[in-house]
Amino acid sequence: MSQQSVDHIEMKLPAKAEYVGVVRLTVSGIANRLGFTYDDIEDIKIAVAEACTNVVTHAYAEEGILNVAFHIHNDEKLEIIVSDKGQSFDINGLREQIGPVDANRPIEDLKEGGLGLYLINTLMDKVEIHDQSGIILIMTKYMQGDEVEQHVDGIPPARTEQR
Incomplete structure (x- = not known):
């Protein structure tokens, strides 16, 4: 049984629009080093940019700090944590306001504020x-697409050991 290795990278930036590109470039470099596909890297960059833009737009009335952390779990997955110390919002109220996303409806019908979280999800x-x-x-973001289904209930897949 091997010990899981986790590398941590942290960034603290001014919560200003001009620094969102710095985070995009950083996550692109990290994801590329890990061996994600081009399409996965583009997806990750868009999701991270949306999360950072939400902080820049909504978190602070004045100046504030955008915190971004990257946790690299061996060659298994990349966790990206975007946080702020700004004004909180009611998460449950926001989810009710946005409502469930209906794939049959045009994207223009999404309520304002829902597109960024929809894209990230x-x-x-x-x-x-x-x-x-x-x-x-x-x-x-998992390196292997089947990891999503395997870990959906929080229980890792059974491993068989040969002797």
Whole structure:
């Protein structure tokens, strides 16, 4: 049984639009080093840019800090954590306001504020939002597409050992 290795990279940037591109370039480099496909890298970049733009647009009335952390789990998955210490919002109220997304309806029908979270949820394999003195958004992308189904209930797949 091998010990899982996790590398951590952290960034603190001014919560300004001009720094969102810096985060996009960083995540692109990390995802490329890990061996993600071109399409996966593009998906990750879009999701991260949306999360960072939400902080820039909604978190602070004045200046603030955008925190981004990357957790690299061996060659298994990449976790990206975007957080702020800005004004919290009511997550449950936002989910009710946005409502369920109907794939048969035109994208223009999404209520304002729902497109960014819709994109993030669509492009990433797992998304968690925590409302703790600001917002913490945890986005996960697995290296293997089948990891999503295997871990959906939180129980890792059974392993067989040969002797």
